[in-house]
Amino acid sequence: MAKLQVAIDLLTTEEALALAAKVAPYVDIIELGTPLIKNMGSTVITAMKAAHPDKLVFADLKTADAGELEADIAFKAGADLVTVMGAAGNATIIGAVKAAKAHGKGVVVDTIGYPDRVKRAQEVTALGVEFVELHAGLDEQWTAGYSIQVLIDEAARAGVPVSIAGGVNIDNVSAVIQAGAIVAVAGAAIYGAEDPAAAAKALREAIDAA
Numbered sequence: 412m413a414k415l416q417v418a419i420d421l422l423t424t425e426e427a428l429a430l431a432a433k434v435a436p437y438v439d440i441i442e443l444g445t446p447l448i449k450n451m452g453s454t455v456i457t458a459m460k461a462a463h464p465d466k467l468v469f470a471d472l473k474t475a476d477a478g479e480l481e482a483d484i485a486f487k488a489g490a491d492l493v494t495v496m497g498a499a500g501n502a503t504i505i506g507a508v509k510a511a512k513a514h515g516k517g518v519v520v521d522t523i524g525y526p527d528r529v530k531r532a533q534e535v536t537a538l539g540v541e542f543v544e545l546h547a548g549l550d551e552q553w554t555a556g557y558s559i560q561v562l563i564d565e566a567a568r569a570g571v572p573v574s575i576a577g578g579v580n581i582d583n584v585s586a587v588i589q590a591g592a593i594v595a596v597a598g599a600a601i602y603g604a605e606d607p608a609a610a611a612k613a614l615r616e617a618i619d620a621a
């Protein structure tokens with residue numbers, strides 16, 4: 412069954428915990444966004460895992476170097492999954508995977524900004540990562556002409572475990588799952604909704620029906 416990941420791009424631990432409390436019944440993975448971790452440090456990871464020990468806590472570190480060291484910090488704080496940039500060297504990804512194995516946790520590679528996301532997804536899967544995030548970041552989403560269809564098409568031909576992030580919402584989540592993504596990542600569609608719990612519930616139901 413495909414998973415729903417809520418991406419929390421809020422800026423304080425208090426706000427993140429409040430949102431997670433509302434949407435936890437409907438999500439499998441709670442992502443602490445990069446701006447949130449940069450603002451609050453690894454303490455937000457510890458607080459979220461303590462509040463939701465039954466969920467996978469995803470620390471969106473977007474590591475570009477010192478893979479083993481940065482991943483180790485997040486795993487010690489309570490993360491289950493951490494991100495490393497696909498644009499980083501293989502040595503960085505291998506280092507993070509080493510830390511993940513030591514903790515019994517996992518690494519996700521984020522392909523944001525990478526020219527050929529499918530090729531990189533296939534390469535890094537061989538390095539032992541859990542899955543690869545086919546990702547159009549917020550800046551790319553706000554660029555004229557952006558469509559999530561690009562990511563959906565890439566997922567359909569990736570042939571390796573992928574998630575999709577970059578404007579997932581109730582109108583496109585079925586296509587995201589039907590394309591083969593094992594995880595649908597939804598940020599603004601949940602935290603920006605008037606009723607985040609209802610938004611998460613609708614996404615959960617659409618995923619389960621896809």
Ligand SMILES: O=C([C@H](O)CO)[C@H](O)[C@H](O)COP(=O)(O)O
Pocket residue numbers: 418419420444445446471547548549552576577578579596597598599600
């Ligand atoms: O990872 C993200 C971005 O780089 C900011 O941290 C987002 O969480 C990701 O893009 C999902 O958010 P939405 O696109 O708002 O669904």
